[in-house]
Amino acid sequence: MRGLRLGLVTSLSLVTATGLSAASAQRLRMSGDVAPKRLYQRLLAQLSDSGGPRVDYQVGRPASGRLGLTAQRVDLGVSDSPMRPEDMAKVKQGVVQIPVVGEAIAIAYNKPGCDLKLSQEQLVLLAMGEITNWERFGCASGPIAWIHPADASSATLALTQSMQLFSTQWTLGVDNIVLWPGRNAVAVRSIAGVAERLTQQEGSMGYLPGSAMQDSLRAAAVQNRKGEFVLPSPAAGAAALNAIALDFNLAGFAPNPVAEGAYPITRLSWLLAYRSGNRESTEAVQAVITFLLSDQAQREAAGYGWIPLRGLILETARAAVAKIAI
Template identity: 45%
Template sequence: MTFAKKALVFGSLAVLGVGAAATAQTALNGAGATFPAPFYQRAFADLAAGGGTRVNYQSVGSGAGVRQFIAGTVDFGATDEPISAADAAKVSRGVVQFPTVGGTIAIAFNQPGCNLRLTQRQAADIFLGVINDWKQLGCKPGRISVVHRSDGSGTTFAFTNSLSSFSPAWKSRVGEGKAVKWPVGVGGKGNEGVAGIIQNTPGSIGYLNQAFVKGRIRAAAVQNKAGKFVLPNLKSGAAALNNIKLNSMLAGEEPNPAGADSYPIATLTWVLAYRKGNGAKASSIRAAMTHLLSPAAQGKADDLGYVPLRGAILNSARKAIANIGS
């Protein structure tokens, strides 16, 4: 079973190394986004296997990860939506935020015999419930079963942010956020939960990280800003992420990127670390985060269904790690 498949089976991921150099004192606990969980699992497993710091990462969703980070119950948090200024102000130890990897959010479906190509309006209309039969999309007739996230999710924020950019109707009726009032559909917890429902429900459609597209689940080609229909993959994801400009907190988004090669729903994902108060764990935290951004870890991102960081974004992320103090 591959690492990505394990992510589908387990709602939370715990990666514990056996290296002699890793002791109970250097073990770290993190929690947050499910979107990057297979990438984190692989990277932290490799780190531990090489005798480095042991990391236990719980994929509980971005919303829960930010709450645990604010409460100080973890050594680091993880989120697919950058931390808000209001939440950052609640963290007396200070916040060091940096992106760790990129990814595309697939509109994923389970409808045998259907080769799905969606305009931006169609994408929004499916989740509004305006399109509710597969025959409206040129496929074999049958009821469309919409699946969405039930938990607070940065993946949901990025997805609904794009739908708001695609459709004035979506923006006025639903809008964007980690949690929204869905017009239709059933909820699943985490990317794993949504993938599980789609996998087991013919006629279903939802949204999830490209890394979870496997088995009976297929990804739709979605029309981009340039009018081209593109599938979520390394090339289209990298083209999209090149449009993101980061601010002083290394946060940034582009809900409908320009460019003929860009997939229109792509996002970065971030780690939240403490600027101070890390004590003896500070060096271990810096080492673990440095590994996430290393050529070894980033080099495996594509095989796991992610878009590796490159250029200015990667350099800025690496520099931020130095701000994690004791």
């Protein structure tokens, strides 16, 4: 921890050297879903303790980051899906949308003694209720309970984006909420509820973003386009994220990347800021995003189940901070 703290202080010293020292006096409002709360509160507390701006993270429903920015209630919004251009057009100050971290959607399961490897075809059939017994995967016989969130979830959106490319047998479309057809499908409230149910119920399986995975659960190795069976590790997630071709608004997806070693179900998480009209908060907003994109903060993100950005996508994100203006 001592080395990490020294790294954070160094990062902040660099910010101060670039003329952003006035940012430390600012207090900012940030809104987002509950999922990124633990990571952002941890990092932002370190930023504040090291002399940076203070940021209050306000937890809301999944779209609260986008809605808060549109309604001008916050200085920064956290969003697990990109803003649509037509929604950006409603924000008179304009929007700068910057990817900050990524996340893998794990196929989590509770089946002691089972080392689960899923082909793309098998995962589709499983989710659609066509495979209902563990013996199909070489594990001890028993029914599979497919646990899923009953409410809208960006994890569901990311999963269905990949499923659509995994097999022509996928017929459920792409959405953030799905009426799973299998008689073994069990709906529970929220992603946190899915994690809790999976932990409690032996023989269950479901999907969880990395930030919601529990130590008592295992993640299946999922086949990628290269035919490799890959676990949702930070390295495999980074290989997938670096395959994303970002558009003009830095939005993008890679629902089934072709890169070697890539985990095939991932998503990005963005920070949203005003392009102009930030006034006296400009330097503080820039300082916060610069810090979150620093090497030190990105390394720590992995410890919370998120995927650090690397390579071109990280360089692009860092360069976009300069678009945030007074």
